[in-house]
Amino acid sequence: AAGKLRLLLRSQADITVIAPELCTDIATMVDTGAIRWEAAPFVDTMLNGAVMIFDAADDMHLTRRVKVAAKRRNILLNVVDKTEHCDFIVPAILDRAPVMVTISTGGCAPALARIIRQRLETTLPASMSQLASLARSARRRVAAHLPDNVARQRFWTHFFQNGLQ
Template identity: 40%
Template sequence: MRHFPAFLDLRGRHVLVLGAGEVAERKSAPLAAAGALIRRAGRFDPALLDGVVLAVGADAPEEDLLALSEAAQARGLPVNVVDRPALCSFIMPAIVDRDPVTVAIATGGAAPVLARMVRQKIEAVLPPALGALAALAGRMNAAVRRALPDLGARRRFLERMMTGAPADLALSGRIAEAEAAFARALDQAETQPVGFVHLVAAGPGDADLLTLRALRLLGEADVIVHDRQVSTAVLDMARRDAERIRITDGPAGSAALLMRLARDGRRVVRLTAGHEHDDDAAALTRAGIPHATVPGVAGSA
């Protein structure tokens, strides 16, 4: 990853757009939509950078674009020159806007057309009212934190809300009903999480051979317990903030660890490079720990 993605708060802040043509107009529009105060100029003067937080170069003479890039970077200001990656310190992505949900797609300046194609695919998948669901979650955030101080319980509750009846109602535009359903569910929510262990087989270790269920569980787990043979590519499919623990002391240590994590209310994925989970499953059964086995792809042993 060459460019680190970040979202800037531009409300009420000045942004320089250098250029006077159609491309400059097109680049100005999303910046203005984000609340930026657009400073437009056809030719470059270093004084134009006074008080701005970033700069964009579009329809301007070559010498002005070069001067803009050099001067902005000398001041530590982010600068983008359209279709000139070598002159850029940041990339303007293709954007899917479901305010307050924003999805940005970039190719590092290598293939802007591809970024737009990916954006179109995402646009077709994300409901137009997705922002209403995010806004609902935002309004309920303080109440959820008060009712569910435990992070695990809070995360699980919110995951259910984002896929349950409140979500369906919000996406249908029935906001008042969605808020009522959300509040009712919160009143009945479990304040302490219940631990569970999924014994997941990763097959030979290729990330693209994981089952859909395995991918879903990796995205939901609080902790990933894995063998050293499990590849980095597979581990990268897990949720970014999930704890990762590599087993180093054999089956007995694995079972004891799984029991402790489950009793702490954690959602655990025990990930092996092959298909064998018999020892862990037997130990969890004897201890009365709720668990389930998720086989790998058939024939991938």
């Protein structure tokens, strides 16, 4: 749930977490004002005005109640790691902003997508973020000095291959 929340926070979404208790990561998000927390037991009206819902409670009785309430309001529902209950799926995301890599199995094996993401995290350095940002700031100057497409492609290929070593 905390991982999904971190991604949603990047979208400037207005987020409310409904849960009796919070893990440390999510409590910190509440403390900083990034999200709101509703500690009361779930009631259908809590979904009024929502655009999408993520259910990470791992409680099938609660999931059934949330699913009925969401359907009644035409709100999209994602039940984490239970694709048969989802209206949409979320791929595993490797975030090296501004570089984003998504891995999806079409909902058939979320754990496999997560494992692939974890392996890529060890392969793709965190410095990729700075490399991409540097390239963004240099694009116009490189284009001015290398007006030929083929020359620019060679330059950027060499730049990234050496920068990722």
